[in-house]
Amino acid sequence: MNIYFCGSIRGGRQDVNIYQRIVKKLQQYGTVLTEHVSSGSLSEKGEDGDQAIHDRDMEWLMMSDVIVAEVTQPSLGVGYELGRAVALNKRVFCLFRPSSGKVLSAMIRGASTNSLFQVQDYTEDEVESILEKYFDTIAKN
Numbered sequence: 643m644n645i646y647f648c649g650s651i652r653g654g655r656q657d658v659n660i661y662q663r664i665v666k667k668l669q670q671y672g673t674v675l676t677e678h679v680s681s682g683s684l685s686e687k688g689e690d691g692d693q694a695i696h697d698r699d700m701e702w703l704m705m706s707d708v709i710v711a712e713v714t715q716p717s718l719g720v721g722y723e724l725g726r727a728v729a730l731n732k733r734v735f736c737l738f739r740p741s742s743g744k745v746l747s748a749m750i751r752g753a754s755t756n757s758l759f760q761v762q763d764y765t766e767d768e769v770e771s772i773l774e775k776y777f778d779t780i781a782k783n
């Protein structure tokens with residue numbers, strides 16, 4: 643299974659430790675095409691070559707079977723990826739931590755109207771078990 647992980651880069655890297663836990667867990671279920679998003683050495687500057695980044699990531703998005711996004715730290719790039727994923731009819735799972743004190747964009751929470759696009763509130767300690775539950779469910783469908 644190809645998995646596309648979305649997380650904030652230029653939107654801010656404060657959640658990188660949780661991105662690492664998510665990617666490590668996702669690697670039990672398939673190939674994470676965007677493993678670099680969780681890299682501790684990738685700064686808020688991001689990678690070089692914006693057009694190449696965009697074109698590579700869109701190709702990976704098209705190749706993916708499921709998109710998992712950590713959406714607590716707002717990111718234009720993640721929002722764009724999610725919109726493109728919806729347009730491609732992809733399966734999307736968004737993870738949000740209410741304990742951050744932030745309120746998730748209505749354009750993300752409000753898009754969760756069917757089982758293809760799900761938003762899950764969670765706490766940091768349950769991140770692995772939430773992913774286990776999700777992948778168990780999609781394996782049965």
Ligand SMILES: O=c1[nH]c(=O)n([C@H]2C[C@H](O)[C@@H](COP(=O)(O)O)O2)cc1CO
Nearest residue numbers: 648649650651652653688689717719720
């Ligand atoms: O260097 C990059 N590499 C990259 O793959 N991205 C993609 C993957 C992330 O899920 C998303 C982050 O967007 P942003 O940088 O706007 O927070 O965009 C974004 C950047 C920088 O914008």
